[in-house]
Amino acid sequence: MTVAKRTFDAVIVGAGGAGLRAALQLSEAGLKTAVLTKVFPTRSHTVAAQGGVAASLGNSTEDNWHWHMYDTVKGSDWLGDQDAIEFMCRKANEVVVELEHYGMPFDRTDNGKIYQRPFGGHSQNYGQSPVSRSCAAADRTGHAMLHALYQRNVRANTQFFVEWIALDLIRDQDGDVVGVTALELETGEVSIFHSKATIFATGGAGRIFYSSTNAFINTGDGVGMAARAGIPLEDMEFWQFHPTGVAGAGVLITEGVRGEGGILRNASGERFMERYAPNLKDLASRDVVSRSMVTEINEGRGCGPDKDHVLLDITHLSPETIMKRLPGIREISIQFAGVDPIKAPIPVVPTCHYQMGGIPTNYKGQVVVPKDGEPNSPVVGFYAAGECACASVHGANRLGTNSLLDLLVFGKSAGESVVEDIQSGNLSLKPLPADAADASLARISRLENQTGGESVAEVGQAMRRTMQKHAGVFRFDKLLKEGVTAILDVAERSKRTEIKDKSKVWNTARMEALELDNLIEVAKATMISAEARKESRGAHVRDDAPDTAEFPNGRNDNEWLKHTLWYREGNRLEYKPVTMKPLSHDVEPIALAKRTY
Numbered sequence: 001m002t003v004a005k006r007t008f009d010a011v012i013v014g015a016g017g018a019g020l021r022a023a024l025q026l027s028e029a030g031l032k033t034a035v036l037t038k039v040f041p042t043r044s045h046t047v048a049a050q051g052g053v054a055a056s057l058g059n060s061t062e063d064n065w066h067w068h069m070y071d072t073v074k075g076s077d078w079l080g081d082q083d084a085i086e087f088m089c090r091k092a093n094e095v096v097v098e099l100e101h102y103g104m105p106f107d108r109t110d111n112g113k114i115y116q117r118p119f120g121g122h123s124q125n126y127g128q129s130p131v132s133r134s135c136a137a138a139d140r141t142g143h144a145m146l147h148a149l150y151q152r153n154v155r156a157n158t159q160f161f162v163e164w165i166a167l168d169l170i171r172d173q174d175g176d177v178v179g180v181t182a183l184e185l186e187t188g189e190v191s192i193f194h195s196k197a198t199i200f201a202t203g204g205a206g207r208i209f210y211s212s213t214n215a216f217i218n219t220g221d222g223v224g225m226a227a228r229a230g231i232p233l234e235d236m237e238f239w240q241f242h243p244t245g246v247a248g249a250g251v252l253i254t255e256g257v258r259g260e261g262g263i264l265r266n267a268s269g270e271r272f273m274e275r276y277a278p279n280l281k282d283l284a285s286r287d288v289v290s291r292s293m294v295t296e297i298n299e300g301r302g303c304g305p306d307k308d309h310v311l312l313d314i315t316h317l318s319p320e321t322i323m324k325r326l327p328g329i330r331e332i333s334i335q336f337a338g339v340d341p342i343k344a345p346i347p348v349v350p351t352c353h354y355q356m357g358g359i360p361t362n363y364k365g366q367v368v369v370p371k372d373g374e375p376n377s378p379v380v381g382f383y384a385a386g387e388c389a390c391a392s393v394h395g396a397n398r399l400g401t402n403s404l405l406d407l408l409v410f411g412k413s414a415g416e417s418v419v420e421d422i423q424s425g426n427l428s429l430k431p432l433p434a435d436a437a438d439a440s441l442a443r444i445s446r447l448e449n450q451t452g453g454e455s456v457a458e459v460g461q462a463m464r465r466t467m468q469k470h471a472g473v474f475r476f477d478k479l480l481k482e483g484v485t486a487i488l489d490v491a492e493r494s495k496r497t498e499i500k501d502k503s504k505v506w507n508t509a510r511m512e513a514l515e516l517d518n519l520i521e522v523a524k525a526t527m528i529s530a531e532a533r534k535e536s537r538g539a540h541v542r543d544d545a546p547d548t549a550e551f552p553n554g555r556n557d558n559e560w561l562k563h564t565l566w567y568r569e570g571n572r573l574e575y576k577p578v579t580m581k582p583l584s585h586d587v588e589p590i591a592l593a594k595r596t597y
């Protein structure tokens with residue numbers, strides 16, 4: 001197979017919020033920029049974001065970035081890096097106002113300011129009372145954001161390669177990144193994208209779980225490509241289960257519903273969150289609400305004939321409020337649960353939602369790895385932002401609306417770093433290695449020639465069921481140990497997958513097989529990292545690490561206040577310190593404390 005070569009200053013893989021925000025920075029600086037995407041940019045998964053983007057604008061209630069920083073560190077269960085968190089919270093107002101100027105149609109308050117609603121874990125005055133911090137465009141914030149960013153990129157002449165799937169990262173003999181290989185879905189052609197800088201913005205990998213709010217395209221491609229290229233993956237044991245997926249369907253009901261006054265009830269109609277989080281109640285952090293719901297269900301207080309879900313009640317809100325603020329949610333509820341929320345409560349269960357870990361980066365969006373005794377040494381030419389990256393601002397648990405903020409702030413800063421590195425002459429076009437496309441061609445050739453293997457769908461299903469059973473909302477030592485053996489077995493099976501009907505092999509079938517390679521890397525990293533972390537922290541809650549006086553909430557800071565790094569080679573684990581020091585010397589670190597809401 002011949003391999004064409006295309007050359008750019010920068011190649012961005014991914015056209016969701018993170019990729020588009022980074023691209024804008026580069027194109028507006030006059031750099032020749034290519035953006036590769038599996039789907040049309042405005043169909044990227046950011047489109048699904050409903051509730052809003054966090055910024056301490058203080059338009060509805062008093063607010064400031066110090067409170068936002070405190071909430072984020074506490075939400076992360078102190079695993080988030082405080083330099084990156086300070087950077088993100090301080091930049092929030094700037095990037096949101098910038099977006100408004102790009103044409104983002106935010107909802108408005110009566111006096112014309114950006115409308116803000118409360119969200120879980122966001123508070124005033126260091127945890128005292130809920131704050132309205134989420135800037136929203138009804139319940140379609142991500143949709144509006146993608147359109148504003150895409151149009152701005154068209155204006156800036158960003159070059160889009162739509163329905164192209166990046167296959168592998170190319171590193172040279174020094175370990176520097178010099179581009180990617182990619183397959184065009186229409187033609188099946190494989191190309192090399194040769195570049196001075198490569199930015200990954202490939203989104204999450206929620207499809208490793210059976211029940212997920214994530215779209216089918218969320219297959220962890222960037223994370224898988226990085227792992228295959230020898231980059232370790234950070235904190236992959238931490239997955240957020242969103243409390244309110246529609247029972248039986250997994251589709252998300254935004255936390256904004258509780259922000260607007262929605263209440264969770266058990267079979268006897270009790271507002272049970274008052275028992276688990278007396279202060280913030282239904283607006284406690286997501287991990288806390290998810291576990292409370294599962295506890296209610298496990299203890300027999302679930303709803304429905306099988307007592308397998310709880311109810312989200314907004315029947316006390318006026319129909320006008322629901323139609324104005326939550327029109328999409330009403331539609332989802334009618335379509336997926338058969339319930340009009342104006343008249344009856346919505347059946348909900350916790351569902352996999354967000355990947356806190358990913359490709360390790362610093363607050364400048366540079367990918368960093370341990371090297372020569374330095375835990376965070378930048379990989380030349382390689383940057384990442386958005387859900388595929390781990391900056392790490394979400395630590396062990398992300399606060400709602402901090403993800404859209406993360407992709408704006410770190411998409412922009414990754415873009416700024418590339419511009420700076422290229423314009424200062426630190427980054428130039430290095431030669432491609434002779435074998436640049438070999439690994440990708442070998443993967444494609446295996447798929448064409450493999451016989452006697454299982455179907456991609458069968459192996460994918462085995463992976464999803466294994467992850468759901470062994471690494472779900474609550475984690476058990478025995479199940480995790482068995483899960484490691486089970487997922488390694490599924491990984492072996494994935495090496496022998498076969499596209500069954502060879503008489504009509506579509507590139508979409510190839511794509512599903514190639515995506516499974518990436519999902520498997522994510523699944524292995526998750527299970528192995530989770531089995532090894534012998535404490536409870538944030539979204540990772542083990543039955544053998546309960547709440548005690550010595551270890552509040554089961555958290556063991558003496559041994560486990562550290563980031564996990566999983567290496568694909570040999571499934572090796574290493575650890576690196578959490579940055580407890582904020583970026584600015586005049587900002588006080590948020591001291592360790594028990595997390596209560």
Ligand SMILES: Cc1cc2nc3c(=O)[nH]c(=O)nc-3n(C[C@H](O)[C@H](O)[C@H](O)COP(=O)(O)OP(=O)(O)OC[C@H]3O[C@@H](n4cnc5c(N)ncnc54)[C@H](O)[C@@H]3O)c2cc1C
Binds near residue numbers: 015222400401
């Ligand atoms: C239902 C739902 C609601 C949410 N609501 C909110 C919210 O209200 N507020 C909030 O802060 N967060 C929310 N989140 C989280 C947030 O939406 C995501 O974390 C964020 O949008 C991810 O953006 P991204 O740019 O990193 O990736 P995405 O938007 O997922 O984009 C990934 C891009 O990468 C491309 N891509 C992937 N692999 C390849 C490949 N191999 N080759 C080429 N292209 C590739 C895709 O085509 C796509 O363009 C929500 C998440 C879900 C699932």
